[in-house]
Amino acid sequence: MEGRRKALLYTLCFFFFSLPSLSSLPAYQTLVPTSHSLPSASPTSFQPESEPVSESLIGSGSDSDSSITLNLDHIDALSTNRTPEELFSSRLQRDSRRVKSIATLAARIPRRNTTHAPRPGGFSSSVVSGLSQGSGEYFTRLGVGTPARYVYMVLDTGSDIVWLQCAPCRRCYSQSDPIFDPRKSRTYSTIPCSSPLCRRLDSAGCNTRRRTCLYQVSYGDGSFTVGDFATETLTFRRNRVKGVAVGCGHDNEGLFVGAAGLLGLGKGRLSFPGQTGRRFNQKFSYCLVDRSASSKPSSVVFGNAAVSRTAKFTPLLSNPKLDTFYYVELLGISVGGTRVPGVAASLFKLDPIGNGGVIIDSGTSVTRLVRPAYIAMRDAFRVGAKSLKRAPDYSLFDTCFDLSHQNEVKVPTVVLHFRGADVSLPATNYLIPVDTNGKFCFAFAGTMSGLSIIGNIQQQGFRVVYDLMGSRVGFAPRGCA
Numbered sequence: 001m002e003g004r005r006k007a008l009l010y011t012l013c014f015f016f017f018s019l020p021s022l023s024s025l026p027a028y029q030t031l032v033p034t035s036h037s038l039p040s041a042s043p044t045s046f047q048p049e050s051e052p053v054s055e056s057l058i059g060s061g062s063d064s065d066s067s068i069t070l071n072l073d074h075i076d077a078l079s080t081n082r083t084p085e086e087l088f089s090s091r092l093q094r095d096s097r098r099v100k101s102i103a104t105l106a107a108r109i110p111r112r113n114t115t116h117a118p119r120p121g122g123f124s125s126s127v128v129s130g131l132s133q134g135s136g137e138y139f140t141r142l143g144v145g146t147p148a149r150y151v152y153m154v155l156d157t158g159s160d161i162v163w164l165q166c167a168p169c170r171r172c173y174s175q176s177d178p179i180f181d182p183r184k185s186r187t188y189s190t191i192p193c194s195s196p197l198c199r200r201l202d203s204a205g206c207n208t209r210r211r212t213c214l215y216q217v218s219y220g221d222g223s224f225t226v227g228d229f230a231t232e233t234l235t236f237r238r239n240r241v242k243g244v245a246v247g248c249g250h251d252n253e254g255l256f257v258g259a260a261g262l263l264g265l266g267k268g269r270l271s272f273p274g275q276t277g278r279r280f281n282q283k284f285s286y287c288l289v290d291r292s293a294s295s296k297p298s299s300v301v302f303g304n305a306a307v308s309r310t311a312k313f314t315p316l317l318s319n320p321k322l323d324t325f326y327y328v329e330l331l332g333i334s335v336g337g338t339r340v341p342g343v344a345a346s347l348f349k350l351d352p353i354g355n356g357g358v359i360i361d362s363g364t365s366v367t368r369l370v371r372p373a374y375i376a377m378r379d380a381f382r383v384g385a386k387s388l389k390r391a392p393d394y395s396l397f398d399t400c401f402d403l404s405h406q407n408e409v410k411v412p413t414v415v416l417h418f419r420g421a422d423v424s425l426p427a428t429n430y431l432i433p434v435d436t437n438g439k440f441c442f443a444f445a446g447t448m449s450g451l452s453i454i455g456n457i458q459q460q461g462f463r464v465v466y467d468l469m470g471s472r473v474g475f476a477p478r479g480c481a
Contacts, residue, residue, distance in 0.1 A: 164261025342376025404438025
C-alpha cells in the first residue's frame with residue numbers, strides 16, 4: 001500500500017510539474033524592421049499549364065490518398081501601376097467593408113432552411129443571396145471546362161459558392177484572362193430547377209423557358225454576380241475534378257481585381273470542400289507567406305497531405321443559424337508572457353442562438369476583437385513596448401511606432417489561447433509596416449459588433465488546417481516551407 005501511495009504521489013508531481021506554464025512563455029522577441037517593407041505588386045508565381053492526367057467524379061469515392069497542392073498569390077499581384085502605399089490603403093479599405101458586412105450577415109441572417117424552392121422567372125433586383133462580405137484576398141489558377149480554359153480564381157473561406165464570369169456577358173468587369181464560354185466546353189451542363197442542387201442555394205431562381213436553375217450572389221462592397229447554375233469540370237494542375245456545381249455569371253459587377261471568379265471554401269454544402277468531401281477526405285489547408293519578407297509563394301493543399309504533423313488543433317464550433325464560417329473558441333490572450341486579465345473567454349462566446357463568437361477567415365486581413373478585449377490587449381502591448389518611439393495613428397491602427405533607422409527591436413510576445421491550442425505569433429504577424437518610412441503599427445483592431453475575426457495577417461507563416469471530418473482547425477508554425 002505504501003508503495004502504491006508513493007507511486008501515485010510521484011505520478012501526480014510529475015504531471016503537475018510537466019504542465020505548460022504561462023510563466024514559461026517568453027516576454028519579448030526580436031523584430032528586424034529593415035527586413036520588412038510594404039509589399040509591392042510582384043508578378044504572379046504561376047507556371048504554364050500542363051495537360052491533366054488524372055480525374056475523378058464528385059462522390060465517386062476515389063483514392064483516399066489523393067491530394068492536390070496549388071500556389072496562391074495575393075490579389076495585389078493582379079494590380080499594376082500602383083505604389084505599395086496605394087495597394088496597402090486599398091487593402092485596408094476592402095478589409096473594412098468585408099468586416100462590416102460579415103458582422104451584419106452573422107447578426108441578422110435567420111436560421112437557414114434545408115432547401116429553398118427556386119423563384120420562377122428569375123430574380124427581382126431586391127433579392128440578395130449568398131455572402132455579402134467581399135471577394136477575398138488570395139487567388140490561384142485553375143482550368144474550367146473541357147478542354148480546360150485556365151483562369152484566376154479567388155479562394156475564400158467565407159464563401160460557399162463556386163462561380164466565374166461567363167460569355168455571353170450582359171455586364172462583366174475586366175479580368176486578366178479571356179472570359180469563359182460554356183458553349184465551347186464539352187462538360188458544361190445546366191442544372192434543372194427541380195434538382196436538389198438548385199434547392200441548396202440560399203436564393204435560387206428558375207429560367208421558366210428552359211427550366212434551368214439560376215443563382216445570384218451579392219457582396220457588401222456593391223459587387224454581384226448573376227447567372228446559370230451548372231455542373232462543370234475543374235482542373236487543378238494535372239488533376240481533373242468532374243461534376244462541380246458552379247455559377248456561370250452573365251451579369252457581374254464589382255471589385256474583383258482581375259480574377260475570373262471565386263472558389264468558395266466555406267463550411268456550406270455548395271462550397272468546393274463541401275462538394276468534394278469524398279475526393280479529398282474533407283481536408284484542406286493553406287499557408288500564407290509574409291509578402292513583406294519572402295518571395296516564396298503561398299499555397300493551398302486539398303486532401304490528406306493538407307494535415308501537418310506539427311499542427312495544434314482546436315475544435316470547430318457550430319453556429320445554429322449560419323453554416324458558412326469557421327467558428328472556434330478563443331479562451332484568452334497573453335502579451336509579454338502574461339495572460340491579459342481583461343481578455344476573458346466570455347467576451348468571445350458563441351451564444352446558443354448563434355450570436356458572437358470567433359471565426360477564422362482567409363479574406364479578412366486585420367484581426368478584429370470585440371472592443372473590451374482589444375483595448376485590454378492593446379494597453380498591455382503599449383506597456384510592454386514603452387521603450388519604442390510612438391508615431392501617429394494610421395487608418396484603423398491606433399498603436400504605431402517609428403522604427404526608422406532601427407536594425408532590430410524587442411517587442412512583447414503575443415499568444416492566442418484557443419481551446420487545445422496556444423498559438424504564439426511571430427512579431428511580423430502583429431507589428432507591420434504601413435509606409436516606406438519606417439512606421440510600424442500594431443495589427444489588431446477593435447470592433448463594436450459581437451463577432452471577432454482572426455485575419456490573414458495573423459495567420460501568415462502558419463499552415464492553417466481545416467479538417468472537416470474531424471471538426472477541427474489546426475495551426476502549424478513555419479508551415480510554408
